[in-house]
Amino acid sequence: MTLRSNQVVASRPQAGPLVERLMLLLKQFAGFRASPQIQRKLERIFQNSADLNDFILAVERDATKTELIALVEDLTNHETYFFRERAHLDAMEQIVIPALIQKKKQQGGTKKITLWSAACATGEEAYTLAMLTLNTLLKHGIGIEATPGNITLPPDWKLEVLGTDISRQAVRIAKDALYSSRSEGLSSFRQFPQEYLRFFDEAGPSPARDRKIYRIKPSITRYTRFDLFNLMSLVPPQRDIDVVFCRNVLIYMDIESQKSIIRSLHQSLQSGGSLMLSLVDSMVAPDLFRENRQNRCVIYEKP
Ligand SMILES: C[S@@+](CC[C@H](N)C(=O)[O-])C[C@H]1O[C@@H](n2cnc3c(N)ncnc32)[C@H](O)[C@@H]1O
Known part of the structure; x- marks a missing residue:
């Protein structure tokens, strides 16, 4: 078919520039860097460039960013498990928590330990930190374990573990504190040290024979x-x-976003506080921290 010169053609938006525009919105909102994986996911979600165009216009108009938040939910990877990357946890047990105990004792008064799992996904990292810290305090003679898994701290010792994530679904699962173990495959318990099973209760019958459902104890x-x-x-x-533990999230972000986030994590820390990044991350704001290099990990200390 040939077009006559006065025929109006509805111009079809081009997918390439639209994907770039959406990637820019995602970078500004959640720090995401453009990657082939994200691009493939976007292509799967938006069947054609008209849908993509409508979505971008809706997001640009919506101050609450509801649609963008829903898209971020679809794009994020919530892969996590208890006792992931043992190197940091060993460093916590052997170096960081003992030093904190000394520091808090010297400060006197109420001794409060505050930990933050930033980008906690479904909560396994935050619960790991709580179990590990209580167990370590106990080994240092702080607290009693009246029955297995029920550790009570003395009245002058406090522990607070904050877990945060951008994903509403992940935070809801974390709050529910219910986890399934499978005999095979990638469950939350894939590298679980058995001595910590005492911090869980079995939560009723499981829908499948090869798995059990566990609930984290109220303790x-x-x-x-x-x-x-x-x-x-x-x-x-x-x-x-x-x-602060901020692991396996910065790898999804562009360098500028990583720098801004590291600066904000630095602000969240007390002087002398420590930041743990994952083994795959590099420190993009090295001037802010002192590096305490261990065998298999680095503890970034706020001077
Ligand atoms: C792979 S999980 C890492 C979980 C845990 N830190 C670990 O190492 O096992 C990455 C998490 O980062 C979260 N995330 C991605 N972008 C984020 C942002 N801008 N703010 C907060 N959380 C974010 C995702 O929702 C996801 O749950």
């Missing part, structure tokens, strides 16, 4: 708190944190 959940938080908000939720 642990009472020290944990979960909240929605976008790391790109850049104003930290608290400024009195002793240790």
Whole structure:
């Protein structure tokens, strides 16, 4: 078919520039860097460029960013498990928590340890920190374990573990504190040290024979708190944190966003506090921290 010169042709938006425009919105909102994986996911979600165009216009008009939040939910990877990357946890047990115990004792008064799992996904990292810290305090003679898994701290010792994530679904799962173990495959318990099973109760019959459902005991959940938080908000939720874990999230972000987030994590820490990044992350704001290099990980200490 040939077009006559006066025929009006509805111009079809081009997919390439639209994907770039959406990637820019995602970067500004959640820090995401453009990657082939994200691009493929976007292509799967938006069947054609007209849908994509409508979506971008809706997002640009909507101050509450509801649609964008829903898209971020679809794009994020919530892969996590208890006792992930043992190197940091060993460093916590052997170096960071013992040093914190000394520091808090010297300060006197109420001794409060505050930890933050920033980008906690479904909560396994935050609960790991709570179990590990209580167990370590106990080994240092702080607290009693009246029955297996029920550790009570002395009245002058406090522990608070904050878990935050941008994903509403992930935070809801974290709050529920119910986890399924499978005999095979990638369950939350895939690298689980058996001595910590005492911090869980079996939660009724499981729908499948090859798995069990476990609930974290109240003796642990009472020290944990979960909240929605976008790391790109850049104003930290608290400024009195002793240790921040921010692992396996910065790799999805562009360098500028990583730098802004690291600055905000730095603000959240007390002086002398520590930051743990994952083994795959590099420190993009090295001037802010002192590096305490261990065998298999680095503890970034706020001077
Ligand atoms: C792979 S999980 C990491 C979980 C845990 N930290 C670990 O190492 O096992 C990454 C998490 O980062 C969250 N996330 C991605 N962008 C975020 C942002 N801008 N603010 C807060 N959380 C974010 C995702 O929702 C996801 O749950």
